[in-house]
Each structure stands twice: as structure tokens, then as C-alpha cells.
Amino acid sequence: GAVVSQHPSWVICKSGTSVKIECRSLDFQATTMFWYRQFPKQSLMLMATSNEGSKATYEQGVEKDKFLINHASLTLSTLTVTSAHPEDSSFYICSVRAGGAQYFGPGTRLTVL
Amino acid sequence: AQSVTQPDIHITVSEGASLELRCNYSYGATPYLFWYVQSPGQGLQLLLKYFSGDTLVQGIKGFEAEFKRSQSSFNLRKPSVHWSDAAEYFCAVVNNDMRFGAGTRLTVKP
16 A cells, blocks of 8 residues: 655644645655545545646635645645634545555644634 | 445444444445544554455455445454454545545444
8 A cells, every 4th residue: 555644743823824734655656645634523524636736626615725735746745724713623634545545644633723 | 415324423342242333335336445444643544445356355453344235335344353443443435536434433342
């Protein structure tokens, strides 16, 4: 399978600031990466599909201007939460698809004060 | 509508007992099927997957799952549960993109 890392593993920020989360595919060149959000005791919800060299595809209800995704290389996708608010506090997980399966990063815990 | 259902929110079993976690899907065609495990504060680890062929698939950590087309099910099983198996388990399907069930939390009693 693919090995996926995320940075940072946790972040605390003030309301109104922006936070960038990095997702790296360490051993696989990923033209597509996926971003999920998981609220406590809930399942993962797909936010967007990140495509290398082109615009991300967002799920219905996800604000593209708030959750900026950049997939500048085959091994790196970034998610920037702009003007974060407390309701954006969540666990953000990225994933790459390899060999028909999806492999997940360890997640980033975002807390917005 | 396309959906993935895990009917059991929480299951408690004794260590050494057998385990079955249920998963049902509702899709037009047979999707690719997966089971993942998530420990608290961690990402998801792939336990096993089904694409086609033999309907009984073996995974890591002694888990297996059986695909039953007639029941649109893909239940996860383990013959003898260990305390370290306590975690959240997610069934997932891929049609165009991956969708998850609500998850089943497994508690293991000593």
C-alpha cells in the first residue's frame, strides 16, 4: 500500500486565522488525493478530491473559498482552512488511492479557539 | 440512494470470543468493498478489501470478510478477539469515490 503522512498532527489556532495542513504521499505518486473531515464519534465525510495540476472537486455543501486545496505535485496536497471558526474544529484526514484501495494519513486535529 | 449501513453503533465482546460486524450497501452495481480500523486519534488502517472473485477475503490481524451479493452485505469476522482489537471499525465502498458507514465501536471485555 501507500504510505501517507500529514503535518501537523495537531494545531490550535485563533478564530479568524488561517491554517494549512499538508498531506504527503511518501512512496507513491498520487495524481489524486482525497480530503475528509471527521467530527467526534462520527464517520468520515468526503470534503473534496484534490487533482494534481488542476482544480479540486468539492462535495456539495463544502465551501471552496473556505477550504482551499492545492495539489502542486504528485506527492503533496495542502488544505488551507481560511478564516477558521470554532465550528471548523475537527479531525482532517487525507487519503491517496493506490492499487484500487485508499490509504489514509494519520490525521490532523484542528482546534479553533 | 447510494448508501453504506453499519447497523451496530457499539458492540461489546469478551476477549477470546468471536466477532461479527455487519455492513450493508445499497448501490446499483457491486462496488469495491473495504473494511478499515481506526484507533482513537489515529488515521484509518486498511484491514481487507474485496474487488471480485472469491467472496471470502482474508485480511490482516486475523480478520476476514464475506461478500454476499444476495444480501448486499460485507460482514467482518474474527474467530477470537484480542483486547488490542478494541477500536472503531468502518465499512467503506468505492463506486466513484469512497464512502463510509457510520462506524461500529468495538469494546473488548477482559
